[in-house]
Amino acid sequence: MSQPIDPSFSSKKSLLRTIKNDNIVYYWFSLLLLNKSIKDSLSHNKAVSCFYKEFIASLYSRFILVSFFTIFLSAMFFYDYSKLHWIVLFLTIVLYIAAHKRGFKAFCNIFEEFIGQNFNSDCLKQKTLYQIGEFYGNKYQIPTLVETLHFNIKTYTSFFAVSFIFWVFIYPINTFVTCLGILTSMLIIRIYFNTFSLLKHLKNYK
Numbered sequence: 001m002s003q004p005i006d007p008s009f010s011s012k013k014s015l016l017r018t019i020k021n022d023n024i025v026y027y028w029f030s031l032l033l034l035n036k037s038i039k040d041s042l043s044h045n046k047a048v049s050c051f052y053k054e055f056i057a058s059l060y061s062r063f064i065l066v067s068f069f070t071i072f073l074s075a076m077f078f079y080d081y082s083k084l085h086w087i088v089l090f091l092t093i094v095l096y097i098a099a100h101k102r103g104f105k106a107f108c109n110i111f112e113e114f115i116g117q118n119f120n121s122d123c124l125k126q127k128t129l130y131q132i133g134e135f136y137g138n139k140y141q142i143p144t145l146v147e148t149l150h151f152n153i154k155t156y157t158s159f160f161a162v163s164f165i166f167w168v169f170i171y172p173i174n175t176f177v178t179c180l181g182i183l184t185s186m187l188i189i190r191i192y193f194n195t196f197s198l199l200k201h202l203k204n205y206k
Helices: 012-021 023-033 036-042 046-076 083-118 129-140 145-170 175-205
Strands: none
Touching (some): 012 129, 046 083, 046 175, 145 175
16 A cells, blocks of 8 residues: 655655655656656657656566566466476566666656756745646646545555455465465555556557
8 A cells, every 4th residue: 555645845855755655646647757748748858768768668577577477476376386486486576676666766867857847946845746736637637646546545445355355254274375365465456556557558648
C-alpha cells in the first residue's frame, strides 16, 4: 500500500520525496509524463530525450523480467527443481529492482525538467500537491491525482480483500504461507500499476 500523501505546500525536493515514498503519486506522475504531448515537448531537449529512453526501456525490461519470472516459477511446479532454479529466480528479482532504480532515476530527471517549465520555486511553494494534480489534470484532460488516488486505493482494497479471503478461508495452509500469499498478492497489484499499466498507457498515447 502507499504512504499517506502530504498535501502541504510543495518544492521540487518535497515533491520528489513524496513521489519516492508514495507509489500512487509516482504512478500518476508517470502517466502524466508519458502523455504524448508532454513527451514530445520535453524530448526536444537531447538530455531529457535520453532520460525518456531510459525510463521506457526500464518499463519494457521490467515487463520482460516479470513475464520470465512468472513463466519460470510456474514451470517449477510441474518439474523437479534444484537450488539453481531458485538462484535464477533470485537473480531475476535483483535485475527487476535494478531496472526499477534506473527507471526511477530517469523519471526524476524528466520530472525536474517538466515541473520547472510550469512552476518556478516561488510559485511552487504556493501550491499543494493536490493543486498541482488538479492543474495538470485539467490542462492535459486526464484524471486528476485525487481521482487516481481514489481509484487506486479502491483497487488495492478490493484486491487485498479477495486475496485475504482466498488465502485465509479458501486455500489456507499455514500462517506463514497465508501471510506470504497476501504479501505476494499486494506486490502483484503494485507491479501491475508500475509496469503493465504504464506500458498500456504508453501504447495508447502513441
